Amino acid sequence: MMKCREVSTLVSTGDVETAPLGRRMRVWLHIAMCRHCRRFRRQLEQLRQRARAAADEAAAAMPADLPERVLRQLPRE
Numbered sequence: 006m007m008k009c010r011e012v013s014t015l016v017s018t019g020d021v022e023t024a025p026l027g028r029r030m031r032v033w034l035h036i037a038m039c040r041h042c043r044r045f046r047r048q049l050e051q052l053r054q055r056a057r058a059a060a061d062e063a064a065a066a067m068p069a070d071l072p073e074r075v076l077r078q079l080p081r082e
Contacts, residue, residue, distance in 0.1 A: 007035045012042050017049060 012035050015021045021032050036042050068074075 007031050009035075009039060009042055012036065012039070013045055016042070016046050 012032055015024065015028075015032055016036075021029055024032070036046060
């Protein structure tokens with residue numbers, strides 16, 4: 006059985022999907038049995054979704070010509 010620390014590290018780094026099949030199965034078994042890790046995974050996913058939404062909102066509010074204005078202000082060598 007994996008420890009919560011191992012599972013939370015894999016979940017938070019997103020390495021669960023790229024882990025070997027046996028390790029992924031141990032992670033999902035642990036999550037199925039551990040309410041704390043289930044809650045952590047759910048909270049982390051909510052945080053990711055909200056961060057993506059905030060980034061999309063900020064990008065939509067950015068003036069279209071901002072990259073060009075920034076580039077013009079950079080010193081040229």
